[in-house]
Amino acid sequence: MLLATAWQQEISLWAPGERERFGEPLRLTDGYVTAMAPLSRPDGSTALAVADSGGLWLFDPGAPESTGSRLPTVDPRVWSMAALPLPDGRTVLATIDEGDALRLWDTDPADPDATTAGPSLPQVALVELPDGRVLAATDDDGLRLRDADTGSPVGAPLLAAGEQAGALAAVRLADGRELVATGDRHGAVLLFDPVTGDRVAATPPAHAGPVGALAAGVSPTGAPMLVSGDSRVLGWGPDGAPLGPTSATGYRERLSASAWLPLGDGRVALVLGTSSWRGDGELHLVDPVSGKRLIEPVETGNVAALAVVPRAGGGATLAVASRPDHVWCWDPDGSGAPTLPVEGVRALTGFRHDGRSLIAAGGKDRTVRVFDSATGSTVDCGPIAARGRVTALATLPLPDGRTVLAVAGGRTIVQWDPIAGRPVGRPLAGHTDVVQALAVLPGPGGATCLASAGADGTVRLWDAATGAPVGAPATGHTGPVLALATVARGDGRSVLASGGDDRSVWLWEPSAGGLSGRRITGHQGASDHLTAVPLADGRVVVGAAAGHYSPAGTWLWDPADRSDRPLADGLCGPLAVVRLPDGRSLVAARHRDRLLQLYDPNTGRAVGRPLPVPFADAAQLVAIPTPAGPRLAAGGSSGEIRLYDPVDGRAVGRLPGGDDDSRADLAVLRTEDGRRLVAAGDRHGVLRIWDPVDDRCLSTLSLDTRIWSLAARGSRLLVGCAGGYLALDVDPGPR
Incomplete structure (x- = not known):
């Protein structure tokens, strides 16, 4: 038996009656210890559960050099915990967090990898195959396709772990094929065929900073x-053909x-x-x-x-x-x-x-x-x-x-x-x-x-x-x-x-x-937001946008001939394609001056009046077709969502948010009776279904995990969260 004591980020183990510490202390990489509890394991060993200001951890007292394994938590601020034996012989961990919520944790799930260090932050997208099947594309273990119902992998990974970066989206091309679009860690935008798993097109890699060094010569070959x-x-x-990076990692300076x-x-x-x-x-x-x-x-x-x-x-x-x-x-x-x-x-x-x-x-x-x-x-x-x-x-x-x-x-x-x-x-x-x-x-x-x-x-x-x-x-x-x-x-x-x-x-x-x-280089950050954009001549290009602080801006890339062109100056993501009643398709993009603006992708010209948004960091933007005309929903870091009529240029609805850390992701659902609903999930695990026509929240579901991304196809909703994703069928009932 050992006694555990904690001071700030260091945990010491002591044998009863001894004045010297037992082994080396356990050290946290960040945050201060707020609670501890011993936890019996099925194999007879004892783990030490530790809560700090950044999460909940499990340590092996016999391996002080390990960094521990992290449990994905909704509210990381846990103030009290205790081991709780259950009648079936298992021992669970009971915690009370800052929100006064009592939670029970099964620290020995059937999947032994469920509590590996660090939470996964998966993005999800739904892609339809020619035979009508729908697969989920996820980035929780590299980039791979999974069965949308069971979550089991389909085929080999499209990208290895650590290679995927940027957004993840399904884009439908002019020939009817639906491809998986994403970015890689070298700044390129990639398109994959979900049927064969082949990469069918890619933009060149990009530099993340000023290019201050160029050299040319003859290689050893x-x-x-x-x-x-x-x-x-x-x-x-x-x-100008890219040969890829000449080293696996970058330089410090x-x-x-x-x-x-x-x-x-x-x-x-x-x-x-x-x-x-x-x-x-x-x-x-x-x-x-x-x-x-x-x-x-x-x-x-x-x-x-x-x-x-x-x-x-x-x-x-x-x-x-x-x-x-x-x-x-x-x-x-x-x-x-x-x-x-x-x-x-x-x-x-x-x-x-x-x-x-x-x-x-x-x-x-x-x-x-x-x-x-x-x-x-x-x-x-x-x-x-x-x-x-x-x-x-x-x-x-x-x-x-x-x-x-x-x-x-x-x-x-x-x-x-x-x-x-x-x-x-x-x-x-x-x-x-x-x-x-x-x-x-x-x-x-x-x-x-x-x-x-x-x-x-x-x-x-x-x-x-x-x-x-x-x-x-x-x-x-x-x-x-x-x-x-x-x-x-x-x-x-x-x-x-x-x-x-x-x-x-x-x-x-x-x-x-x-x-x-x-x-010959691509546009660094231009894979932060991706969407398919139809043009007047029948072509479909990929709209690629960088985040708020990147100078890459917003670009239209044609996968057929690999050409690209800027959409307009001063724009950044997110992007959404708005289909107007007259048949035109316009691109809605965010201007850095807290404005949303519609642009004609054929000419690059602004259409209509800009729409002011109350938050500087609009991170999500979706277009919603409704019987009253198209609508734009924009979400900010507080979880607040504003609804706009892009034709009239006015705000028509609002869904209140939470605190500054409840950033919401958005997805558009289509019910069996043809209605379009908006799903909004935030970092506190709250999922809301919103009717944009009546401007009311139809239902709310609290999940015991953080929500990182959403993807919808019909009434099927995938919720990307810590540790994987959830597949839900949404039925809001009659209007």
Whole structure:
């Protein structure tokens, strides 16, 4: 027998008569202990039930290193508990919570996995098969299909555990097929055929933060490859086809620089530098295909720039500018490399001249210095000065055989001959904000071009021989452009890649008329809300929207040709499709200014007056066809639901909510007599059935579990809750 005592988050066990603790203390990960009770188990062991401010836990006193298993609770604030023996020999746990509710818990259910650590938070959707069967799609164990009546799995999982992210919805396409739509953890929107289990379409993966690192080279398999990084790295083919993430996990800090480093014997490494506001950046060398580490991370401080310096006889030296005060060199073969005596460097480039490997470094003092990478000595190339703080450098070969340095400072670019020690031509001017990146690529007709990217959101192309702009500035990014890289194709041509603060990566084709490009990344957060949107030409596209704080906005994606386009500016989820009496289908979306607005998905134009909502975080939106015309129901975090007539632009009903933690999910039911009802479930386990025509609550059901999501098909209602889902048949009776 042991005595258990608790202080804040620590539980100690004591043997009677002993002054020392029995074993190591049990520790909670969060919250303070509010109640404890010993609980006899059927196998003769004793568990310790512990309540804290975040939930109810079971611990094995003999395994203090375990984190315990959590029981899903409706009200986590339990103040008292006791073990209660039952006549059938079982022992249940009795608890009293903050709401003065007495609850009995069976801690030994038939399913031994029912009390595993952490509650599952399943989303549910109902999808109809061609043979009329209806399956439930759930995300409680990855993404899988289940029999809607029994809950038994149907087929193999569509996505493994941990891969699914974002919303879960059933979308019906123009050919009549109903597919399962969801997002994955890489930011893509996916469509699955529930009959075969195959993935039939997907948007490209997306970055979650500014793309500050781009690098291109040839993979160990001999194929050209582009990588882009924010806090994780995505791989792309030279045609923009996604190759997936190059590592299973992301990096702690944002990626600020990248380079493609040859290691010899045909091997290559992807070099990644990170930076943070704390100044504790690192240098990583990874395999560009698998993302596996080639060396342990090197603590360098924030990495401002990287450069690969070619060496005589092949191979290369890596130059690293890490803030605040030095540039150091590293040779993959282990030979000694110098540290360069230069401070405040923000840009690097490497080149060869007269048999020597040279490094040019520039920074906040507006000058560029050139060093011998073998000795670290300074090479006199004249007073190379920029028009502002040096932000980017590139080595530019000219048609006459000379090699010049392109130096970006402020809004202009200076070309400098390091041998003659003088500028070449006039400064290149045109950007309206700071130039952030430079790259060199083959242009039309075999000419060499210089590409520049600026904080003005444009990418520009310049003729290296004349300094003249090639075509008009290329636009597409919605914020500053941070990185450029030249991607070689297998056919001898090259394309330009750009990464921006808007989390996007673009590929640009050079031509005599300038640059023409397309976005290759998806829209991060655009799978937070998904719905099928019919268009006037008979096509059905997928409406995808991000949450309130994401800049991705609202997009329409055509799974047939993989094209997408924004619906309108300033919108976010949720989404709903409203069918008007005149046959038109409009998209209702939430504006960030506490407004609901209808949009024509064919033109992107707003239709009618905006509908004000009283809550800033409208998280649910459903369209309800009624005999009086369409209705929109919007739910907020307090569980309050407002009903609107989208045609007249007025509020027509209200279902009161609870506290600030009773966020409700909504679903539309169709009864056997043709009525449309709204089911609303909240986090306190309260399920309400609401008649939107009469504006009254028909019935209320209190469940002993939290409700996380709802899905309806006819009068069948699935309730996603902690530990799984419930299948209910709703019969409200006659009107």
